[in-house]
Amino acid sequence: MSFKSISDSQITLTQLMLPSHSNFSGKIHGGYILNLMDQVAFACASKHSGEYCVTASVNRVDFLNPIEVGELVTLKASINYTGRTSMVVGVRVESENIQTGVRKHCNSSYFTMVAKGDDGKKVEVPGLILNDLDGIRRFARSITRQEQSKKRVKSFTPEEFIAEEYLELIKEQNAQVNL
Template identity: 70%
Template sequence: MFKSAKESQVTITQLMLPSHSNFSGKIHGGFILNLMDQIAFACASKYSRHYCVTASVNKVDFLNPIDVGDLVTLKASINFTGRTSMVVGVRVESENIQTGKKKHCNSSYFTMVAKDETGKNVPVPGLILETEQGVRRFARSVARLQQTIHRTSRFKPSEFKVEEHLDDLKDHNVKISLIEK
């Protein structure tokens, strides 16, 4: 079975309250991450028709701060489907209610896995790619997956060779003082 990304799309909007702020008066990043995880869950569960769990979150960059009183809108859509997993693209925008000015605050990719009632992974529908943007998002997810596999194996403790990386570190704010075992 295959479904379109449109069948997965979820949008939520929430007013940012003082209780959501950090010590600098901006909205706490952890609160936004919680909202992002919730919408990723809703999107993946809606698409797969199963409860889903978060397997990983790919890079979250906080691009712009969010102020108390802003409306925050989160948009989520399925970008990629594997056998039992899905990559959900999440975009966060804030809007100043008084000026109407909108800011892109962050985007991230959540890998979600569909589960049955006993907690076992279950297959998910394949994705119908209907637009160039859909093909780009799917291809980008495949590339991220391949990079993750390469990065994980390259830095595996049993295969890591310190001497291959010492030159790479010399221009960084680090002092290397290895202690012999």
């Protein structure tokens, strides 16, 4: 099995935000940013694996700060985790006001990408060389996130879900239960 360092596949993309990228409120459309994030995650995963990659899932997308027309947006992507055929790519989005130099953290997200061979079947990816504490932290966090996701999915399957355990919680929300 082969291994690659995190720095071997890191990608940085910077783009000027144009009026054509904006929504009705004059801010950059979130869907446009998601598209850029998916592109940079694809590039990073493909560079690491040496294969065509597809997006399997996106974990948690929070838009922290709006992006204005005329700002530079920089997307940074790196491999946080490698499985047998999948990789978790961490993507960080920052905007910069060209005139003032003020930078804002706008979004961070995690894309699970799967490597595919020419026949469209999953192929094994190189492992990841972890050579600093940040890399170890990100790899461990990805493992924990996967375990939490599996537990969450299992507890909410129709076979495992117990509604009575959630009724009091739901009553505190903006919902009305009529059973």
